[in-house]
Each structure stands twice: as C-alpha cells, then as structure tokens.
Amino acid sequence: MSKEKEFVKEIADFETDFPQWYTDVVLKAQLVDYGPVKGTMVIRPYGYAIWEAIQKEMDDRIKATGHRNAYFPLLIPYSFLMKEAEHVEGFAPEVAIVTHAGGEELSEKLVIRPTSETIIGQMYSKWIQSYRDLPVLINQWANVMRWEKTTRPFLRTSEFLWQEGHTAHATDEEAEEETIKILHLYEEFARNVLAMPVLIGKKSEKEKFAGAIATYSMEAMMKDGKSLQAGTTHFFGHNFAEAFNIKFLDKDGTHKYVSTSSWGASTRLIGAIIMVHGDQRGLCLPPYVAPYQVVIIPIAQHKSGVLDKAAEIKANLDKAGIRVSLDDSDNSAGWKFNEYEMKGVPVRLEIGPRDIENGIVTLARRDNGEKQTLPIDSIVEEMPKLLKQIHDGMYEKALNFMNSHIKQVENLDELKKTVDDGNFALTMWCGDRECEDKIKELTNASSRNMPFDQTPVGDKCVCCGKKAKHKIYFGKAY
RNA sequence: CGAGGUGUAGCGCAGUUGGUAGCGCGCUUGGUUCGGGACUAAGAGGCCGCGAGUUCGAGUCUCGCCACUUCGACCA
Numbered sequence: 193m194s195k196e197k198e199f200v201k202e203i204a205d206f207e208t209d210f211p212q213w214y215t216d217v218v219l220k221a222q223l224v225d226y227g228p229v230k231g232t233m234v235i236r237p238y239g240y241a242i243w244e245a246i247q248k249e250m251d252d253r254i255k256a257t258g259h260r261n262a263y264f265p266l267l268i269p270y271s272f273l274m275k276e277a278e279h280v281e282g283f284a285p286e287v288a289i290v291t292h293a294g295g296e297e298l299s300e301k302l303v304i305r306p307t308s309e310t311i312i313g314q315m316y317s318k319w320i321q322s323y324r325d326l327p328v329l330i331n332q333w334a335n336v337m338r339w340e341k342t343t344r345p346f347l348r349t350s351e352f353l354w355q356e357g358h359t360a361h362a363t364d365e366e367a368e369e370e371t372i373k374i375l376h377l378y379e380e381f382a383r384n385v386l387a388m389p390v391l392i393g394k395k396s397e398k399e400k401f402a403g404a405i406a407t408y409s410m411e412a413m414m415k416d417g418k419s420l421q422a423g424t425t426h427f428f429g430h431n432f433a434e435a436f437n438i439k440f441l442d443k444d445g446t447h448k449y450v451s452t453s454s455w456g457a458s459t460r461l462i463g464a465i466i467m468v469h470g471d472q473r474g475l476c477l478p479p480y481v482a483p484y485q486v487v488i489i490p491i492a493q494h495k496s497g498v499l500d501k502a503a504e505i506k507a508n509l510d511k512a513g514i515r516v517s518l519d520d521s522d523n524s525a526g527w528k529f530n531e532y533e534m535k536g537v538p539v540r541l542e543i544g545p546r547d548i549e550n551g552i553v554t555l556a557r558r559d560n561g562e563k564q565t566l567p568i569d570s571i572v573e574e575m576p577k578l579l580k581q582i583h584d585g586m587y588e589k590a591l592n593f594m595n596s597h598i599k600q601v602e603n604l605d606e607l608k609k610t611v612d613d614g615n616f617a618l619t620m621w622c623g624d625r626e627c628e629d630k631i632k633e634l635t636n637a638s639s640r641n642m643p644f645d646q647t648p649v650g651d652k653c654v655c656c657g658k659k660a661k662h663k664i665y666f667g668k669a670y
Numbered sequence: 671c672g673a674g675g676u677g678u679a680g681c682g683c684a685g686u687u688g689g690u691a692g693c694g695c696g697c698u699u700g701g702u703u704c705g706g707g708a709c710u711a712a713g714a715g716g717c718c719g720c721g722a723g724u725u726c727g728a729g730u731c732u733c734g735c736c737a738c739u740u741c742g743a744c745c746a
Binding site: 230282283285286306307338340341342348399400401402407409421424489491492493494495522523524525526527528529530531542544545546547554 | 671705708
C-alpha cells in the first residue's frame with residue numbers, strides 16, 4: 193500500500209463512518225482539543241481563526257442593519273429563569289448552577305446563562321419607558337452553557353460561543369418582521385461567506401424555542417444527508433415582555449407591552465462548514481473564512497533563492513490583503529501537501545528551482561484538486577479572482593448536492609425510505625402534533641422547517657391523509 | 671439513568687501460566703535527502719487510572735472506587 197493510501201486511512205472513511213470522520217478531522221486539523229471538563233472543547237488557534245473570520249463578517253452585517261453590540265453578565269439569578277413558564281421548562285434541565293462564591297453558600301443560586309433572554313429582559317424593563325426608546329436593537333457576542341448529555345465538538349458542546357441578538361419593538365408586526373429580516377441575513381451570510389446553501393423557513397410548534405410564539409431556522413444539509421440547524425430567529429410577541437414587565441408609554445398615552453425577538457448563530461457554523469464541504473482528504477474551507485487562503489510550499493528550499501522568492505511572494509500577497517502562510521519548516525514537501533489539504537487551505541502555491549527559472553509557480557486548488565501554473569508577476573492580481581471562483585464553485589457544488597437530495601414524498605413509506613437514504617423529504621402536513629410525533633417515532637426524522645413559498649406539492653397529510661395545511665421538510669438531524 | 675467497552679511513554683497500542691516495562695508513530699541530536707507523508711545512526715521519555723487484598727513476588731488474580739468512551743434514553 194502506498195504511503196498516500198495509508199495517510200487517507202488515518203482519517204475514518206468518509207462514506208461509511210461519517211461521524212468518526214468528522215471527529216478525526218476536527219482533532220487532526222487542530223481546530224480543537226477536548227477540554228478537561230467533559231463536553232467542553234478547547235478551540236485551538238487554527239479553529240479560532242475561522243471563528244474570528246465568521247465573527248467579523250457576521251458583525252459587519254448585523255451592524256449594517258442598525259444593531260449595536262453590548263455585553264450582559266454571565267451569571268443570571270435563578271429567579272429570572274423562573275419567570276417565563278415555557279422558558280424555564282425548556283432550559284431548567286440543562287443549566288449549570290453556581291451555589292457557592294466567596295467561600296460561602298449563596299442566598300440565591302446563580303445560573304450560568306444558557307441564553308440571555310431573561311437577563312436582557314430584566315434590563316430592557318428598566319431601559320424602555322417611551323415609544324421614543326424603541327426599537328431597541330442589541331447584539332452580544334458571548335459564551336453560553338448548556339449541560340448536554342452527549343456532545344460533539346462544535347455541533348453540541350456544553351459551552352459554546354455565539355452571537356445573540358435581542359430586540360424590542362412597539363408592535364408585534366415589527367418584531368416578527370425583524371425575525372424574518374435576520375433570517376434572510378443569515379441565509380445571505382451562509383451563501384456569500386460560508387458557500388453554504390440553506391433552507392429557511394418556520395419551525396413547527398414541537399420544534400420551536402422554549403418561550404417563543406414562532407421560531408424560524410436555516411437548515412443546512414450535511415454530506416451524509418442529515419440536517420444541521422445552523423441559525424435560528426425567534427418571535428416572542430409579549431411573552432417575555434409580560435414576564436419581565438417591559439412596558440412603554442405609547443403616543444396615544446397608554447402603557448403597552450413591547451414585542452421582542454431574539455436570534456443566534458454559534459460556533460456550530462464551523463461544524464456545518466466541515467460537514468458541508470469536507471471530503472476524504474479532510475477539511476475544505478470556504479475562502480472567505482479560511483485562516484490562510486493561500487499556503488506557499490517551497491520545494492528544495494535549501495537551494496539558494498527558493499526561500500527568498502517564496503518570502504517575496506508572501507510579502508506581495510500580504511500587502512494585497514490575502515491571508516497567506518509560508519511553510520519553511522523542514523518537513524518534506526509531500527508531507528506539507530497533505531497537511532494543508534487536511535487543514536483545508538483553499539490554494540497551494542508550490543515554488544521550486546524549476547519554477548523560479550521559468551518565472552512561474554505551480555498552483556493547486558483544494559476544492560477540486562486542479563493544478564495549473566501561473567506567472568509569478570500575476571499572482572497578486574489573479575488571487576482575489578481565483579478565491580471568488582473557488583467560493584462560487586463550492587457553493588454550486590453544495591447546492592447541487594442539496595437539491596439532488598431533496599425528494600418529494602406522499603406517504604410514510606416513501607418518507608422513511610427517503611430519509612433513510614440520506615435525503616430530506618419535502619411533503620405536506622396537516623399541522624397536528626400527533627402526526628409529527630408519529631413520523632419521528634417511525635422514521636427517526638424530525639420536521640425541519642416550513643418554507644415561505646408554500647406552493648402545495650399535494651393536498652393530503654403525509655401521515656394521516658387528512659387535508660394538509662403546510663408544506664414542510666422532514667429529515668434526520670444532528 | 672440503562673447496557674457494553676477501555677484505562678500501560680506525548681499519541682496509538684502489545685504485554686502469554688503471576689517472575690527485569692515493550693512496539694509503532696512522534697520528540698531530541700548528527701549525516702544523507704527534498705516536485706505528493708524520505709533514509710540512516712545515536713538518544714531522551716513510565717506512580718502500568720486510584721485504593722485495598724492474595725502472594726516470596728502483581729501491569730497480570732480478587733474486591734472497591736474513579737475517569738473516559740460506544741450505543742440507547744435525553745436535548746436547541
């Protein structure tokens with residue numbers, strides 16, 4: 193067996209053992225390490241750099257829609273969590289609680305935030321007095337903790353990083369409009385930054401957020417045909433306003449409850465990138481979030497001039513704002529090729545004595561494996577165009593994959609077969625919780641969401657056969 | 671919480687009937703290499719998960735505990 197095949201064997205087989213492949217890649221590409229506390233992960237510099245790129249792009253978009261960043265405390269009085277009935281029911285089983293501090297038992301237990309609706313609601317009740325104070329549009333970048341029973345790096349960890357937006361509005365219409373506006377922001381972000389196609393729509397009652405009137409989500413399809421909820425937005429109406437007494441004096445001189453929304457996207461997006469774009473060789477990072485967009489591998493670097501030329505190319509790309517790394521370690525060139533392919537670097541430039549003689553570099557694309565040569569003089573000019581091409585190619589490929597794995601179904605047998613084969617099922621549903629539960633029990637698939645385009649694909653519920661109310665996606669999920 | 675599995679070098683593992691602690695990778699140093707995971711020589715590295723017991727003697731046998739892990743169950 194060749195060395196190359198042995199290497200490939202080191203990562204679990206992509207086709208047959210996708211979960212293990214995922215874990216291998218996450219650890220071997222040095223995105224994370226397991227933390228000493230069960231269920232936590234240490235995000236290593238290479239993984240964190242992806243998060244920083246996501247943060248920057250997302251933050252720009254959030255601010256462009258008029259939101260501002262703020263920060264609220266990590267610890268929340270236990271009583272706050274208790275104020276909204278559904279919310280406490282949803283989150284109580286998975287919160288971590290601080291009982292002691294300063295060497296004494298606390299008179300009131302403190303919850304480590306699983307999400308910040310409650311503490312932000314408390315503050316909004318102080319801050320909001322008049323219709324002139326509205327809307328309040330605040331976002332925070334923070335860590336949260338949910339004590340999950342089983343965990344997987346990025347996809348479900350006890351502690352994770354996210355942005356959570358919390359808004360308060362004068363009317364329900366305005367608040368719901370906000371949740372849908374942000375959902376579209378998420379979709380645009382996934383498409384243009386992560387090269388990741390998603391399905392957006394409304395969640396069922398069963399799947400919605402604890403305490404919400406309506407929850408919307410973007411669902412991405414992983415390479416094994418399972419779904420990952422990659423971002424959600426929630427419309428609360430008066431639920432939290434009543435629980436936290438958030439009222440304003442309106443123009444007509446009467447006190448009214450505000451209407452609130454919240455929305456979040458987390459480090460789970462990194463897991464989505466891995467499972468949407470990865471392949472048997474490892475990660476394949478979308479150019480706009482890749483910590484290094486280009487890696488330069490000098491060949492026979494001990495020969496005079498090679499490292500100098502490589503450094504010169506790096507300096508020029510640096511100047512042009514391209515994220516670039518030069519690996520001048522004394523590992524062999526072949527080792528480096530495999531290393532950076534596993535780490536998902538979009539573009540590799542090889543520069544050796546032969547290239548220098550000819551005034552060219554050899555260029556290899558991670559996304560499709562194509563190799564070409566490029567005059568050294570044109571690298572800086574060509575690189576942004578190439579990165580765009582790679583991004584577009586990756587989106588196209590993922591979109592084709594998703595579209596070819598969505599099947600219309602009309603009955604339970606078809607639904608089961610479809611999701612078992614690694615597809616999403618698009619179908620009609622009567623809207624009853626009973627049918628949804630039955631589908632989950634029979635097929636292990638859950639409802640994903642109901643698209644905004646509700647053009648029917650039938651008139652009978654896939655489960656009970658009665659008149660259908662909603663067009664909806666079902667799929668197995670992470 | 672239920673059922674299984676595993677704890678031995680940084681990582682992955684072997685260790686027979688109880689008798690000096692091993693292998694591969696990685697790491698350090700030197701030499702030869704360098705266009706798809708190079709070769710070679712010499713090194714460093716151990717509380718065998720923790721605690722009790724049996725024994726002349728325990729990585730190995732017995733009991734207890736702890737941790738991790740897989741599959742369920744649970745779950746934004």
